[in-house]
Amino acid sequence: xxxxxxxxxxxxxxxxxxxxxxxxxxxxxxxxxxxxxxxxxxxxxxxxxxxxxxxxxxxxxxxxxxxxxxxxxxxxxxxxxxxxxxxxxxxxxxxxxxxxxxxxxxxxxxxxxxxxxxx
Numbered sequence: 001x002x003x004x005x006x007x008x009x010x011x012x013x014x015x016x017x018x019x020x021x022x023x024x025x026x027x028x029x030x031x032x033x034x035x036x037x038x039x040x041x042x043x044x045x046x047x048x049x050x051x052x053x054x055x056x057x058x059x060x061x062x063x064x065x066x067x068x069x070x071x072x073x074x075x076x077x078x079x080x081x082x083x084x085x086x087x088x089x090x091x092x093x094x095x096x097x098x099x100x101x102x103x104x105x106x107x108x109x110x111x112x113x114x115x116x117x118x119x
Contacts, residue, residue: 005029044075051076059114061085064099066106069113079112 024033061081
C-alpha cells in the first residue's frame with residue numbers, strides 16, 4: 001500500500017455526486033475507501049450467469065492472475081482484459097504489463113487477451 005490519503009482541502013467532485021456512494025472523508029486512505037466499493041459476494045458463477053442470459057460478448061476486466069484467466073475462460077468469457085484498473089498507485093497491485101505473459105499463457109489461445117495501461 002502506498003498510504004496515499006486525500007489532503008484535507010481536497011474534494012472529489014466526480015465521486016461526490018454518485019448515488020448511494022459516500023465520498024471519502026478528507027484525509028482518508030483511498031485504498032480503504034475503494035475497498036468499500038467492491039461487492040465481496042461476486043463469484044465466478046456470476047460470470048456464467050451473465051453468459052447464460054446474454055448473447056453479447058462477455059469481457060472480463062481486471063484479470064492479473066493466471067488462475068483467474070483460466071476461470072474466466074471456463075465460465076464463458078469471450079475476452080479478458082489484463083488490467084489493474086489504475087490501482088497500482090493505491091494498492092500495490094502488479095503492473096498489467098508484468099501480468100500479461102502469465103495470463104496469456106494460461107488462456108492458451110482459447111479467448112482473446114487484451115490489456116489496458118500498465119506500460
